[in-house]
Amino acid sequence: MSNANNAAFVTPWKDLWNGDLAMTDKIIAKDFVAHAAPLTGSGSDVIRGREALNGWVSGIRSVIPDLTFTVEVGPITDADHLVVRWRAQGTYRGGLPGTGPESVGRKVNFTGTDTLRVADGMLAEYWANADSLLFFQQLGIKQLQ
Structure with a gap:
């Protein structure tokens, strides 16, 4: 593919990250693989397939519904x-381990870098790098449970 x-x-x-999950079938390869450190510190650091990507996006948006990239x-x-x-901003609704009721309603503003591999006209692989520490600090998380 060309740079353009x-x-x-x-x-x-x-x-897609702003909530338009219909983009997934249009731009994501069926065998898509994402590499990202899990926010909670546990679980797999690999996500495979369109459905898993949509689940990841939906999960993030469930705790920050107005998240805008x-x-x-x-x-x-x-x-x-x-x-x-990128920069992401939104209002925390609750639901992450290690947060209490005082975190609900807090504004978050954090950045990251996405590296994507393109193959056969689709996004095939993704490496996510987000400032999770800043995100956690804004929510007042001192230790993950």
């Missing part, structure tokens, strides 16, 4: 990859 073709994935990728840097592309630096 890979760059065209930025908006639908952002839209914007792209701050990029796209940076080559023949097989797309990289963007």
Whole structure:
């Protein structure tokens, strides 16, 4: 794929994370693999397939329903990859281990970098790097349970 073709994935990728799960069938390969450290510190660091990606996005949005992602840097592309630096903002609704009622209603604002591999005209692999420490600090989490 060309750099321009890979760059065209930025908006639908952002839209997917902003809650438009219909994007998944349009831009995500059936054998998609994501690599990300789990927020709770336990569980697999690999997510496989479209359904699992939608579950991940839905799970994050269940605790921060108004979460909005914007792209701050990029796209940076080559023949097989797309990289963007993003910012996410929203209001915490509750539900993460280690948070109490005092965390509900807190605003969160954190950043991250997504590296994606493009294959056969679809997003095939994803490496997530988010500032989870800042996210936890904003919620007042001192220790995961």
